[in-house]
Amino acid sequence: MRIIAVFIIAIFCFESVIGQNYSISGRVIDADSRKPLPFVNIMINSSDLGGTSDIDGKFSFRSPVPVEFLKLSYVGYEPKKYEPVDGEDEHVIPMKKVEYELPEFIVYPTENPAHRIIQHAIDHIDNNDPEKLPSFSYTAYDKMIFTLDPDSLPLSEEMKSDSADEFRQFIDNHHLFMMESVAERKFKSPDNNVERVIASKMSGFKDPIIVFVISQWQSTSFYNNRIEIMGKPYVNPISRGSTDKYFFLLQDTLLYGEHDSVFVISFRPKKNTNFDGLTGHLSINTKNWAIQNVIAEPYDQKSALIFRIEQMYELVDGEHWFPVQVNNLAILRNVIANDSAVNIGFGDLPDSVAQNAAQIPFGIGKRYIRNIQINPEIKNREFGNAEVDVDPNANFRDEDFWRGYRVDSLTQKELNTYHYIDSLGEAENFDRYARNVESLLTGRIPWGHVDLLIDRFLTYNDFEGFAPGLGIATNDRLSEVFHAGGFFRYGFRDDRIKYGLNADLLLYNPFDLVAGVSYFDDVTETSGVEFWDRKNTFINEDQFRKFLIQRMDLTKGYDGYLNFRTLKYMNVHLGFSVKRKETTTDYRFSTNETDLRVLQNQFDFTNAILGIRYAYKEKFVKNMRKKISLGTNYPIVKLQYTRGFAGLLEGDFDYNRIDLNIKKSFYTNYLGRTSFSLMAGYVDSDIPYTDLFNGNGSWRTFTIYAPGSFATMRMNEFLSSRYIALYVVHDFENLLLKRDGFNPEFAIATHIGFGDLDHPESQYNVNFKTMEKGYYESGLLINNLLNLRIYKIGIGAFYRFGPYSFSNAWDNVGLKFTLKTAF
Secondary structure (H helix, E strand, O other): HHHHHHHHHHHHHHHHHHHOOEEEEEEEEOOOOOEEEEOOOOEEEEOEEEEOOOOOOEEEEEEEEOOEEEEEEEEEEOOEEEEOOOOOOOOEEOOEEOOOOOOOOOOOOOOOOHHHHHHHHOOOOOHHHHOOOEEEEEEEEEOOOOOOHHOOOOOOOHOOOOOOHHHHHHHHHHHOOEEEEEEEEEEEEOEEEEEEEEEEEOEEEEOOOOOOHHHHOOOOOOOOOEEEEEEEEEEEEOOHHHHHEEEEEEEEEEEOOEEEEEEEEEEEEEEOOOOOOOEEEEEEEEOOEEEEEEEEEEEOOEEEEEEEEEEEEEEOOOOEEEEEEEEEEEEEEEEEEEEEOOOOOOOOEEEEEEHOOEEEEEEEEEEEEEEEEEEOOOOHHOOEEEEEEEEHHHOOOOHHHHHHHOOOOOOOOHHHHHHHHHHHHHHHHHHHHHHHHHHHHOOEEEEEOOOHHHHEEEEEEEOOOOEEEEEEEEEOOOOOOOEEEEEEHHHHHHHEEEEEEEEEOOOOOOOEEEEEEEEEEEEEEOOOOOOOOOOOOOOOOHHHHHHOOEEEEEEEEEEEEEEEEOOOOEEEEEEEEEEEEEOOOOOEEEEOOOOOEEEEEEEEEEEEEEEEEEEOHHHEEEOOOOOOOOOOOOOOOEEEEEOOOOOOOOOOOOOOOOEEEEEEEEEOOOOOEEEEEEEEEEOOOOOOOOOEEHHHHHHHHHHHHHHOEEEEOOOOOEOEEEEEEEEEEEEEEEOOOOOEEOEEEEEEEEEEEEEEEOHHHEEOOOOOOOOOOOOOEEEEEEEEEEEOOOOEEEEEEEHHHEOOOOHHHHHHHHEEEEEEOOO
């Protein structure tokens, strides 16, 4: 028995030794900045065991044999052999950065070996792109921090004072701002998507009003043809045709599991190419030829604020690669000149300066994804038109809730930030200021319980001249469901006062159901087109033509309306109006009464209006008060039907009118953005000039470029009762020419229109043409010759040709200056 017992014990001990696992964990950091290094390749001993550090530079491995050393390699850093020190629970491994730049080119005896790998990855996009799956869901924890690193801040001698020391001490113990959120995302093919924010916490704020920042900054897929960074599209190196435009270099090959490999490939745009591209490196796994890790940032880094994407993917259910960690970094670059810190703002830097700029981490957005489910059962009713929806209780989660989602406990610096900024925010009422910013973005200046309407302060057009005025509207501080307002202005050229009053009531928020009434004594453009959902903002380029209007009618009346959303993507307007129009010129409209022809210049209209705006797949970010449109990739269609009633409330005219507008823009890799706008209108009866169609001209010898109008057509040159017009613009942006500090953006445009007029004999004392033969013009625009940060200024010229061109060539020319918003 003793022999048997000894034998059993020996077997047990042997199995224990054979089955023993050795573990090692730690963090890889930059030797100088002490910042974590993501996706460092780490091998155990001289074996094929190991892996990579995660997005925070952390690693944790198990080994069947003792770990004698680790071999680390990373693009742009010296290879390192690290021998663990006994007794350390977490190993911190610094790596030293080396000066590294991808070579101009490499001559290969045959094909670049990286091209074959990249092409495999491109061929497998549809299999690996998470948004090509039938459905998925996950929970994400986000943390966003805005901070400054005191060790990275260069200070001049003048700045090295006691106050500077206090500032450095403050930023050493506090971030500038931080926020956290927890969101549950659901996706169903082809493009149903919702991200419900169930928890939100922001330093200094009680109301999660800017949660949409995360949805815009964070990108959780690197498989789209274009990667958008802060709204700007960049050509993806993993896209069709990328091997012709990008230079790829195979840097390393690693084993993954028993049968697969990981290829580390660096990339950048080829020399002498001109497009918005990225630079960085990819790790591509031969298992499904999928992206395992990626680091990318814009190649053109002249801006003082640059952005970097870091993404880490893992196999889920052993088959599908899915992003599990995402970092988005905003890096502020400081420029050192003559031992002084130069404040360069957020503009572009000259090449010589940009190359010497110190990089300071400024914004850090991290997303950790868990509870990933591939192809779960998701019902269509779970999706609305809100891409991001904030739970009303999101801001009231306790610490037990947060501990269940945070990857790590908050650091002391983060706790200090919440404590200090929260107390400061309460004392200074940050929420009020944030709501004021919200109002400013919608063209309002908050003033107590009312908002001042910016677009009413000062208007200009050729009819009224300069017209100062005032517009006010009650805001949510008075009531979130009832709003009232009014306006008045005085035109110096026409010497008239205009005014109006309005009120509306929110009846049902989920459907945006609003009822309203208004009274107005104003002027309106003669034979102009205006849709019910017009937005007169001071940065709207579509409103530039209003500056040039020369003929307007006195318009007085009242209306009522009911607006609501239905069918998910459709806004509907039901309106009824009674108004009188009086011409301000010698124009007269001829009517027959018995055997007499009567000439009139005052007209009464009683109209019912049905307006529809349809934006398929338009997405919104929604918090407790507002919905902010994220736009749509599909055409936006506006259709407005007006029915005039004669004899009802003194209406003079029985008629039907239809107005149509379709807009669409799209981006093509290496070519730029194409936009088109289709306008059409139809009136079926004999009605006055005031309510027909005037051709939509915007000519002056030299004036502002008004998108969506005919640049060489004189104001009121044409008149139509039915027309169609197409405006096409292709913007090459900065793809054609890019120089140090000078980035003009070229665009070409062509406009075409056709029209016809019934009953021209009814229109008296007015000169006009009709355009049955077709109106044609083309032009060249050179934008961004002068960048004012908010606006970009350029020049342009258009030429009129075809049946309605003038015999004098110069008369066919329209010179323009362009004004484009820079955001």
